Amino acid sequence: MAHRFSDIEHLLRLAAIFIAGIVLFVAVRAVLVPDDFGVLGHYRAGAIEDNRQRPLVHAGAEACGECHDDVVASRTGGGHESIRCEACHGPLARHATEPSDQAPELPDAASVCLRCHLPAVAKPEAFPQVDPAEHAGNEPCDACHAAHAPRLEGS
Amino acid sequence: MPTDRREFLIGSGRVLIVASGAAALALKHVLAGTPGQAPGYAVDRHWWAMAIAIDRCIGCGNCVRACKSENDVPLEPLYFRTWVERYHVPESDADRPLVDSPNGGYDGFPERDQPDDRFKDFYVPKLCNHCAHSPCVQVCPVGATFESPDGVVLVDKDYCLGCRYCVQACPYGCRFIDPRTRTVDKCTLCYHRITRGLTTACCEVCPTGARALGDLKDPSDPIHVFLREHSVHVLKPQLATGSKVYYAGLDGSAR
Amino acid sequence: MGIEHLLSQVEGFMYPNEIELQWSVLIVLYPFITGLVAGAFILASLERVFNVVEVRPTYRLALLTALAFLLVAPLPLQLHLGHPERSFEMYLTPHTTSAMAMFGFVYLWYLMAVLIVEIWLDYRRDIVLQARAQKGALRFIYRALALGSDNISPRSLQIDDRVGRIVTIVGIPSAFLLHGYVGFIFGSVKANPWWSTPMMPVVFLFSAMVSGIALVLLLYMFVSWIRRTAIDMRCLDTVARYLFYAFLIDFSLEMLDLVHRIYEADESFKSLDFMVKTRLFGSQILVQIILGTLVPLGLLALAQVVRLSDRARKALYAVAGVLTLIGIFAMRWNVVIGGQLFSKTFLGYTVYKMGFATREGLLPAILLMVLPFVILAVLVRLLPPWPPTADHRESA
Numbered sequence: 001m002a003h004r005f006s007d008i009e010h011l012l013r014l015a016a017i018f019i020a021g022i023v024l025f026v027a028v029r030a031v032l033v034p035d036d037f038g039v040l041g042h043y044r045a046g047a048i049e050d051n052r053q054r055p056l057v058h059a060g061a062e063a064c065g066e067c068h069d070d071v072v073a074s075r076t077g078g079g080h081e082s083i084r085c086e087a088c089h090g091p092l093a094r095h096a097t098e099p100s101d102q103a104p105e106l107p108d109a110a111s112v113c114l115r116c117h118l119p120a121v122a123k124p125e126a127f128p129q130v131d132p133a134e135h136a137g138n139e140p141c142d143a144c145h146a147a148h149a150p151r152l153e154g155s
Numbered sequence: 156m157p158t159d160r161r162e163f164l165i166g167s168g169r170v171l172i173v174a175s176g177a178a179a180l181a182l183k184h185v186l187a188g189t190p191g192q193a194p195g196y197a198v199d200r201h202w203w204a205m206a207i208a209i210d211r212c213i214g215c216g217n218c219v220r221a222c223k224s225e226n227d228v229p230l231e232p233l234y235f236r237t238w239v240e241r242y243h244v245p246e247s248d249a250d251r252p253l254v255d256s257p258n259g260g261y262d263g264f265p266e267r268d269q270p271d272d273r274f275k276d277f278y279v280p281k282l283c284n285h286c287a288h289s290p291c292v293q294v295c296p297v298g299a300t301f302e303s304p305d306g307v308v309l310v311d312k313d314y315c316l317g318c319r320y321c322v323q324a325c326p327y328g329c330r331f332i333d334p335r336t337r338t339v340d341k342c343t344l345c346y347h348r349i350t351r352g353l354t355t356a357c358c359e360v361c362p363t364g365a366r367a368l369g370d371l372k373d374p375s376d377p378i379h380v381f382l383r384e385h386s387v388h389v390l391k392p393q394l395a396t397g398s399k400v401y402y403a404g405l406d407g408s409a410r
Numbered sequence: 411m412g413i414e415h416l417l418s419q420v421e422g423f424m425y426p427n428e429i430e431l432q433w434s435v436l437i438v439l440y441p442f443i444t445g446l447v448a449g450a451f452i453l454a455s456l457e458r459v460f461n462v463v464e465v466r467p468t469y470r471l472a473l474l475t476a477l478a479f480l481l482v483a484p485l486p487l488q489l490h491l492g493h494p495e496r497s498f499e500m501y502l503t504p505h506t507t508s509a510m511a512m513f514g515f516v517y518l519w520y521l522m523a524v525l526i527v528e529i530w531l532d533y534r535r536d537i538v539l540q541a542r543a544q545k546g547a548l549r550f551i552y553r554a555l556a557l558g559s560d561n562i563s564p565r566s567l568q569i570d571d572r573v574g575r576i577v578t579i580v581g582i583p584s585a586f587l588l589h590g591y592v593g594f595i596f597g598s599v600k601a602n603p604w605w606s607t608p609m610m611p612v613v614f615l616f617s618a619m620v621s622g623i624a625l626v627l628l629l630y631m632f633v634s635w636i637r638r639t640a641i642d643m644r645c646l647d648t649v650a651r652y653l654f655y656a657f658l659i660d661f662s663l664e665m666l667d668l669v670h671r672i673y674e675a676d677e678s679f680k681s682l683d684f685m686v687k688t689r690l691f692g693s694q695i696l697v698q699i700i701l702g703t704l705v706p707l708g709l710l711a712l713a714q715v716v717r718l719s720d721r722a723r724k725a726l727y728a729v730a731g732v733l734t735l736i737g738i739f740a741m742r743w744n745v746v747i748g749g750q751l752f753s754k755t756f757l758g759y760t761v762y763k764m765g766f767a768t769r770e771g772l773l774p775a776i777l778l779m780v781l782p783f784v785i786l787a788v789l790v791r792l793l794p795p796w797p798p799t800a801d802h803r804e805s806a
Contacts, residue, residue, distance in 0.1 A: 007566040010559035011573065014527070019556070021522075025501070042505050043301035047311035048198070050753045051303075054347035057225040058356050087217055089362040091224050116215045116362055121268045122241050122276035123213045127363065146412065231413055231736040235426045254423035254757055281425070290601060296511035297499040316499065317492015320510050326601035328425025328754055332432070337492030394600055410423075410755035 059096035078149020110144040196350045201305040202371040204399040207380045210366035214278040216263040219358035225356035234331045235259040236342040237282040244275040244408045252408045283329040283342035287397030291321035307344045422758030428782015431750045434770035436486035438746045441592045448589035449622010450476040458578040464648035470778045470795035478786035509595045524581040531574040589618045604749040605677035616660035621738035628731040654710040663694045681756035706730040
């Protein structure tokens with residue numbers, strides 16, 4: 001028996017090494033591939049939950065309204081009602097969760113207004129654009145306009 | 156009137172006032188497409204998209220700033236999950252628009268042009284298009300990026316090798332390598348927010364409603380009206396990526 | 411380099427995320443190295459399968475060269491990855507829609523089932539003889555290489571020969587696959603018009619053959635010079651002739667691609683044309699086309715049509731070989747780097763600033779190109795390629 005295979009014995013040894021390698025690979029793979037891989041598609045299903053687990057940085061205007069309903073009410077009809085709070089007040093999730101945790105800074109009237117309203121050729125024509133020098137002789141915007149309800153009587 | 160009946164009427168009146176107030180609030184949330192703090196989020200009940208109205212974008216840059224703060228994006232001018240481009244298209248040569256995006260529009264746009272009838276100017280907000288047939292998902296060698304069952308293309312940061320093949324494969328330039336994690340990063344449609352009934356950070360702060368999150372599986376979502384009533388485009392339609400960011404009023408010169 | 415400096419070098423408009431290049435010189439190295447492997451192997455198989463006996467003196471040298479370069483091939487990729495420790499994921503969960511995922515398996519298949527087996531089968535007799543003759547640590551090494559077997563009977567060698575032939579036959583499409591898929595990695599990216607073409611795998615493959623044959627040609631001349639042995643001119647002339655044929659095909663394919671682009675002039679053409687004429691002019695026109703293709707082609711053609719002395723031919727082949735290698739490297743550079751220099755908006759260009767002693771800089775690139783020669787030197791000591799033919803095969 002040994003003699004019959006002695007001329008290909010070295011090839012059999014090579015084949016044995018290959019087979020051992022494949023078996024080892026399959027075994028290692030079974031251990032290392034995450035359990036939830038391939039359940040929903042070719043990815044680790046847990047990654048969906050990982051992407052959900054970010055802390056919120058913006059609270060969302062509804063959260064603001066839960067405490068500041070007076071401000072929400074005061075904005076109706078004023079022209080800025082569709083603008084959500086954090087567009088001007090910045091991210092406030094920490095404040096919404098625990099008000100003493102984050103003291104919201106009141107935005108500086110001049111810069112926050114001009115950010116949107118400064119004239120620019122690329123802005124849509126229908127959008128109100130105001131040159132502060134022409135419009136009000138460089139007076140600060142809040143001299144006449146309330147930021148929450150900027151529409152003036154008779155306009 | 157007997158006291159207990161009056162008390163009952165007053166009591167139930169109070170309850171009714173509070174209940175209707177709460178119902179009104181809830182209704183407003185529902186009408187806005189945000190069902191409040193829904194505890195159980197069903198992935199198969201949503202198919203997320205984004206609607207962008209070019210004729211409303213004023214290039215204020217609120218979206219770029221909000222995104223960077225919400226998603227902890229590096230502040231250098233090389234890494235953006237969303238950015239705004241400004242187009243200056245000459246009438247005589249619409250093939251060669253002058254485009255700029257200073258720091259991605261993070262600080263808005265310094266005005267440099269006088270009004271000139273020979274040019275067409277507008278802003279185009281950009282973000283990941285969350286393609287239904289995404290080439291970036293196709294080329295990932297290990298399955299570290301994928302489209303979730305609710306239509307958002309996400310990255311598995313613990314699995315990504317940082318080979319950058321997906322960055323090469325994206326036709327829209329919306330991916331980058333986060334230098335801190337050395338893995339790929341990109342717009343996730345604020346997945347952590349939209350699965351909690353909130354809207355994306357960029358839509359939250361957009362003052363003109365130029366950007367609006369949409370849920371194509373929700374029949375009452377305003378995006379259906381948007382798609383019906385506007386001339387709608389996607390970027391690079393010839394590449395058939397199944398892009399789900401729909402632009403209304405997008406000029407042909409936009410890249 | 412500073413971000414401000416990089417931004418100042420951007421011309422026109424690029425998507426902000428495109429400004430910094432994603433794939434560096436290391437990704438240029440990878441196709442260059444695997445190309446050398448595929449080309450050297452094809453040359454070796456010319457003798458083994460197609461019985462081009464004239465090139466037999468280069469057979470073993472070509473195989474060892476292929477092995478030395480194949481061992482180094484994954485290294486530039488590992489240095490490039492953001493997380494090289496996760497690279498095994500390509501074996502665990504390969505995404506079958508990704509050409510890059512196939513890398514792990516094609517590489518492993520080619521290394522283990524083709525190249526190493528073929529080398530082992532061809533050298534086995536010498537290995538066993540050395541195992542018997544050596545002492546100490548070397549004896550152990552040779553015994554391990556022989557897998558503990560001591561049988562070199564004529565019949566076992568005959569079987570080896572037959573199995574080796576089958577392995578080579580399987581190896582030829584495997585070599586095509588090893589480098590063809592690299593071309594497909596680029597060719598299948600629809601987002602990038604510089605890369606996206608069905609011709610890419612074919613162009614890569616033929617340029618790989620050109621570079622591999624040129625490398626073995628140069629190595630054969632170098633090794634003969636070092637050993638002060640005579641060069642078999644019939645062998646050298648044949649190798650040079652195959653280099654010439656492969657180069658002709660490669661050049662034709664690249665010209666076809668170019669002519670096609672110019673003719674169709676699609677939306678990307680103006681932007682790409684401008685790039686080639688400016689930022690890519692040096693590496694594409696001067697180095698790749700003129701210095702790296704037209705000159706060596708001319709020299710090789712000259713050797714075919716004019717009767718030259720042995721000395722003149724050797725000098726000509728040496729120059730042509732070196733220029734060829736430079737040209738094929740430039741081709742890889744122009745594909746990889748060139749494909750990232752222009753914006754997908756077709757409105758702008760950026761620059762590639764290669765660092766020096768950084769993880770993906772010039773220094774690691776140089777070291778990675780030197781390493782295969784070091785490995786080859788070790789292999790040549792361990793498994794001398796001369797005499798180039800094992801006696802058993804001539805008697806079989």
